[in-house]
Structure formats: C-alpha cells, structure tokens
Amino acid sequence: MRRMHVAVGLVALVLNSPTAGAQRGGRGTPIPAGEACPAGQTEIRPRTCMAPEAPAPNILDYRPKSTLVTPVHMVPTAKYPAIDFHGHPQGLLGTADALGRLGASLDSLNVRMMISADNMSGDRLKSTITAVRASDRMKDRVRVLAGINFQNVGPGWAAKAVAQLEADVAAGAVGVGEIPKSFGLSVRKPDGSRLKIDDPELDPIWDACARLKLPVFIHTADPQEFFKPADYTNERWLEISLFPDRRYPQDRYPSFETLAMERDNMITKHRNTTFVVAHMAWYANDLGHLGKMMDDMPNMLTEVGAVLYDIGRQPRAAHDFFVKYQDRILFGKDSFQPEEYPYYWRVFETNDDYFDYYRGYHAFWKLYGIGLPDAVLKKVYFQNALRITPGIPQTGWPK
Ligand SMILES: [Zn+2]
Secondary structure, eight states: OHHHHHHHHHHHHHHHSTTTTOSTTSOSEEOOTTOOOOTTOEEEETTEEEOOSSOOOOTTTOOOOOOOOOOOOOOSSOSSOEEEEEEEOTTSSSSHHHHHHHHHHHHHHTEEEEEEEEEEOHHHHHHHHHHHHTOTTTTTTEEEEEOOOOTTOSTTHHHHHHHHHHHHHHTTOOEEEEEOTHHHHTOBOTTSOBOOTTOGGGHHHHHHHHHTTOOEEEOOSOOGGGGSOOSTTOTTHHHHHHOGGGOOOTTTSOOHHHHHHHHHHHHHHOTTSOEEEGGGGGOTTOHHHHHHHHHHOTTEEEEOTTOHHHHTTOHHHHHHHHHHTTTSEEOOOEEOOGGGHHHHHHHHHOOOOSBOOSOTTTOSSOBOOOOOOHHHHHIIIIIHHHHHOTTSOOSSOOO
C-alpha cells in the first residue's frame, strides 16, 4: 500500500513537471541543433534542456564556496616600493594630519610615492603642493599632476591653456592628468559640437607637454560593455544595472571605437609627447589589440588601474604581455582603497590559482597570479614611472 502511494506520487510529479514527456527514457526537453535553451533552463545533455527542481537563485544570492585546495600566498605589501601613478587620495593631501594618515596607509602597502591624478590647476594645485611640501614625512612621497581645462576650446584657448600649464609646472606639477573620460564623451565646443580628442585646436597643448617633459595621463572611454545594450549577454550587466549612469546609449554618445580611434590619432600625431593611457586603454580584455597599439605608438605607455579583473583571468597571456612590454606599463590603482592594493600584488607576484577579486560587481569570475619576474616587477612598480617623469625624486630607489 505504502509502495503504491510513492509510485502514484512520482507519476503526479512527472506529469506536473514542465519537462514531462521529454526524450525517450531520459529527462529534459529537446531543442533543435544550434538553438539555446529557453530562459530558466540549462543544457544537461547535447540539445536537451532542463530546469532545476528548486527556483534558481539570482546572481546576487548565488555565492558558492570554492572547494579547491591549492597554495595560498597573500601579499599584503609590494615586493618593491611602488609608485601609484593613478592616485585619487581625495581629502588626504590638504592637511598635515591627513597626509600623516595617507603616509601610514602607503607604508603598510609599500607604496612609496603617490601621484595625485586629480586634475588640479591654479590655486588648488598650489595649495595642495604647499601642504605636501610642509610635511616632513610626505614631501618626497607625493607629486601632483596638472589638469587642463577643456571648456571653450576655440580661438585663443590654446595660448591660455599653455600659459596655465606653465604656471602649474612652475608651482610643482610633474605631469598632466588625469585627463577625464568626459573629454571625448561629453565635453562640447562653444558651437555645441562634441570636442573630439584629436581636435587640431588642442595641438599646442600636447606640444607643450613634450617641451616641458610632462607625461600626459589620459582616461578615454570606459569598458566596452558600457557602450552596449544592458541585456543578459552583457558581461558587465550587474555594474551598469547598479550604476545606470555608466551606460552610454549609442543614440547619445560616440561609440567606444570612435573614442579609441580619436585617442590613437592624437597619440600618433604627437610622437614627441609621452602619453600614459589609463586602464590599459580598456583593452586588457584583448591583449592582442593592446599589443598592436603599443607597437604602432612608441610614445604610448599604459597603466593597470581598475582592470585587474582582466589581467587576472588570463594569467599566461597577461604574463607574456607584461614581459614583452615591461618598459611601458605603470602601476596605478585609481580609487584609493588601501585594502584593495594587495590584490594587485598577489596577481603580479604569485602563481596562485583561482582567488577572489575585490569587487564582485566588476567581475563574477576568479583571478590567477601571473608570476612576474623581479626585473619586470621593478619596472612596473617604479622604474618606468621614474623614467618618464623627471619631477619624481629619482634617488633612494632599489637598483
Ligand atoms: Zn582616475
């Protein structure tokens, strides 16, 4: 009697299931070759789809714990003193007390030098440099990049911009940047047209940077997925859903490719100016393309801020890229969160497998160490920045 009951129950379950009546003797629903399973189902055998018994969790709630047991090498401090070329130490440069706190954080990470890329100019730049110089502890550990004001680009703009840049350099600026992503994306000329990155009216300022030996640190565009529809095939769906202002709908913004082309035109046209392209030009997901850019534009360097998720998911290709272009990659962190730096050290310095990234909404995958040789680490951490930036104190660094 009891047995009967179970059998009847099973039949009821099968009949109620959406996959009832599927493949002979098997489970699931067949689909034609070349088609994907419908939403809510997954392919359990070739061309056979099935839904899980329990409701599937959403991507926020699915947090599986890895069972992989493998060597772990945490790296709280960089192996060699680092220069953070992409610093945004907001609020930590203004007073002796804040500078002291910045120094303590940097010491704990072995970051010796913070380059402030906060686009400062004029009085703000002067007062920041005055505060840094007044700090015995930090006066040799912070340098500041100058900003360029791209409003009202037209006749007379360049002469004014060059004069301001010269004044900022006289006040102590050691480079230019971070030229923000709004340049190219949204900044307009007085006639209402978009200010293109390769606009010839800007030529005098890039030439001045060459003459003054100032590296130009430039952020152009954003991850390619931000320019694409926010559908479920978008690798950055979670981020652009959390932060809708990071989307660039193509009816209102230039394409990623247009911005990249304009930037490359500008770099190519100004061979004597050194450009440091932030965020690996948003091509860390295509190192072949980035390598071609490096080959075509010898005056271009690049910086690794905020793209660790792409470096760490391709450890062999990234290792080879860093070795090949070891003279032209700079360390930079971007957003100043001291607890996030050790993820960079671990990716660069170890061969660890399959470990967490620090920001789940950037990347739902794991990272791997790329195990860079010491000579490459030294170049990426400080030697390349020293070479292209004469204004950084050049003494006291390891051989
Ligand atoms: Zn930045």
